[in-house]
Amino acid sequence: MWIGVVTLPDGKRKPISSKDKKKALEKWRELQRQVDDGKPITSGRGVTLERYLAQWVDVTLKQRVAAGKMAESTRLSYADHVRLHITPHIGGEQLQKLSPARLRAWILELQKKPSARQKKPIEGEDSPPMELLSGRTVNYCHSILRAALNAARKDELVSRNVAELVEPPSGKSKRGTALTAEEAEVLFAAAVDDRWGVLWMTILGLGLRRGEALSLRWEDLDLDAGIVKVGPSLQRIRGEVDEATGRRRGTLAVVKSKTEGSDATLAIPDSLAEVLRQHRKSQAVERLAARYWADAGLVFATSVGTAIEPRNANRAWNALCDRVGITRPNELRVRIHDLRHTAATWLHGEGVDMKTIQGALRHTRLATTSEVYTHLTVEVQHRAAKSMNDALSRLNGKAK
Template sequence: MVLPDGSRPTVSSKNKKKAQEKWKELKRQVEDGAPITTGRTTSLEQFLRQWIEVTLKQRVAAGKMTESTRISYADHIRLHIVPALGNYALPKLTPAILRGWILKLQQKPSARQPKPKEGEQPRVALLSDRTVNYCHAILRTALNSAMRDELIPRNVAELVEPPSGKSKRGRALTTEEAERLFTAAAGDRWAVLWMTILALGLRRGEALAIRWEHLDLDAGLLLVGPSLQRVRGEVNEHTGRRRGKLAVVKSKTESSDAPVAVPEALSKILKAYRREQTAERLAAKVWADPGLVFATSVGTPIEPRNANRAWNALCDRAEIERVNDQRLRIHDLRHTCATWLHKQGNDMKTIQGALRHSRLATTSDIYTHLTVDVQRRAADSMDVALSALNSM
């Protein structure tokens, strides 16, 4: 019997009957997709290998996880979990061991080091708190699976607190910056893409996956659905390289699949853009996919990284300043959409619907600064009422 990871498990016993019982138990574990144990204590590395190749692949097949997420888990396990913890037997893991591991991760240099500016001393960038938090979350999820398989009595990762790992707050364009940006984008084939992301608060991948059949410009509706992403492939054992591919993947949440109202101004822009694209397609010798709204000059899907490059070039032309040495991102158009909606007097529930977040808490966490503004306005209103009472 060959396991998904290519290994051949064995059982042994001086008693033939016991050996047969062990073999039956082994076959049952394989059929159930449970981690393989052959009487010996399972190490964390052995368990995680089975977890990635069996349990997570079953979750992908069941539509409970994307393949890109499974590969991301596998990468972080290979780079940050197994080297430090892989040799520990599952039952021997303790909260103290995991706290020491997290502390070392926080002191570990990142694979991506910033290039020093001229005249500056090079500095070592460490793993972000978000990465450390992600590694802890992966281990906690894996140990929950081990606990369900009755390999361990408790999940020690639940007893250890990782760094907060909070995402950096997005940045919103000012009206003046937006005017400079779209003036610089005039005549650019990318301009309509940027306008669509801003007007509808879309994610980059969602915008790149839009098809004309998803749009009803007369009714002013767009059905937002899957996302175009570059999906990472497995690492080639011989070359050490990874081959990826463009793929249309499921939305982040069910709430992401939703009809969105298209502003009339954007509908007019998209109608004109469709006429231009039709003329371009008819003049082209080859056009791969006539259904894509945003495509290359030969009708193929747009590589997300090329969209990033085009965006960075536009920001440079428009002289959009960096904040804390960080470029303005495409995703910040989504933040701009939320901020502008808020300035127009829309509440957080309305913004949640516009951004298609499944939970209001998600919207509130990301746009805490907007929530504070709402609370300030409420406090100011109460201040007026209290002042009126004091004047009596």
Template sequence: MTRLKLGRSKVYDLIRSRCPVSIKIPVPTRSAKLSEWLPYWLDNVIKPRWKLSTHDKYEAHVRLHLSPMLGAKRLESLSVADVRRFLVRLENQTTAATAKDSHRVLRSALPPACSEELITRNVAKLVEPPRADARELHPWTLDETLDFLAASRKDPLYAAFVPAIAMGLRRGEIVGLRWSDLDLDNRVLHVRQQTQRRRGALYDDDPKSRPRRVVPLPAFCIAPLRWHRMRQTAVRAKAGEQWQESGYVFTTRTTRTGRQGEPRNVYRSFTRVAESVGLRVIRLHDARHGTATLLTAAGVAPRVVMEILGHSQISTTMDVYTHVVQDTQREAMSHMDRLLRKRRPGRA
């Protein structure tokens, strides 16, 4: 038996001759540099499909970290070692969290290059991202929460603080709330949009993580919202023709023209009230952590907490927000203590 030795080109010719359809094997050509590809990806993939906040966050990582450190590399020559060295260097210069976020941006930018047959694999996916320590959360205790609510009763934004604490609404969701989103008679709130300030202007966008959600309104929230609507009606009547009807629940207080309120002003008022009664200052977003903590302490199932807070994944609720208060932990240990001390009948 004679063994034939064929060159690679002849092997390809033999395969093509025996296949009814011609085979095209994609071979990467000399592609653009990473500093050229990333702006193209931002403009043609991220900007048309993702939120403006997501685009701005990705653009910052491209401009500050990826392009300066890896931009000279061509797509087809970018290696696993290049990505690994980049992450180590960036973590040393900044933080592990920043390096982890830049890794996520790079990992997201390479699949479209694979789709366009500029590269054959996503090398960033082969590199494990840095481990960033989770931010330690210290939400208010129940007593601190009650002290804040008592101190904020006379504040014009009291009706905003109540749902933020009782329902875990995000700051943008509060400012983006319209009267058409509220059904006070049936105690229902529709979270349909959030308001953010980007590039010097306010704009409404879909809520974070989940497009929309419907949440029952606690009875505790009804009276403050009704009172707020009465006060807004009085301000509208006094403003007359200067009032610009926008439909938003929380409008700017300085000009009294009905224009939408500023997200940062909600936090400023929140901080001012906390400082006035000697409470430790926390982020308004930490009120969401406090909501999850109190709901968990009350025995509410994590899946229900997830729906109320609008998380896209149950892991977010479990890993980030369920910080059970010390009294609840003590109660749980007392149950364990009673179980272990229980004697079986007939035993000494």
């Protein structure tokens, strides 16, 4: 028996064997060629989907992250959904024998699967109904599997991508819950002496995402010219699961934006620019009085100059909403991200068209803006219909 060994990118060693020396050498050379080309090391035959996905997450996606084609947070999100919702259900299926019928059955299984987030029962009341995985989560799992199988097809491990033959459930983005003018007035009146108040106003005034606002540095702002450069986002990056403790170790990091369109120079409303000037003065006083200040460059920082933990921003926002009594039906909260929706709604109310709103929110596709803000699109259509009705009425009057 002739045996050869190839060291894989993750440090593991993969053996090959044959009773024929020439065939063993051919196998070894082919395997080494796959390693050199960065291809997943599987033949496809007899390989389970679980084995292939593990290779895809740990090698292929890590290479995409290293090449700047994918964020590490996205890779970890893919890994979590593979571990929770793909491998337990269809991981034992052979990669080459995976069929559309099996994937349809898998999707039905996910649609009946309980969500990990269940409402806690209240003593003395009936137990709340069981929450199932959302259509958006099921759709996301299908997208992940489709991407993995597409990579397998490109690597010639499968002849077709069966996930493309199966339609996932609709996974529509949640519609934003905009604040009314009265709610915003109450909120900002309560936050006028709060260190977080300027953060909320900046997110609203510029239509920023939470992470984009938390990553802002003073060097990004030109308050005299009234412009700001935005794009990078402060996020908590989850680390790998520690096998010994079962926990993750995460770190705060500023990551680049998902798309080139997210990087932009925005105009700062004059009233917001004045608020930011006062905030800079207040922060300078706080910095001088502090015994320790970590970073003098952040626009929004803790009392010692460190970056603000995104979850702490969420807690502060929820506490403010609870304090002034702003809620939504079905016990839903108004989120920080809803300030961004509020910005879009207010712009629309001032007569700004959807294309301009797309630019303000820095969506790459107009379809994204229209999907998220469907209610605005409907209003535009009603406004157009009313204008046409007025024109037709005038014509009808002249005809008489």
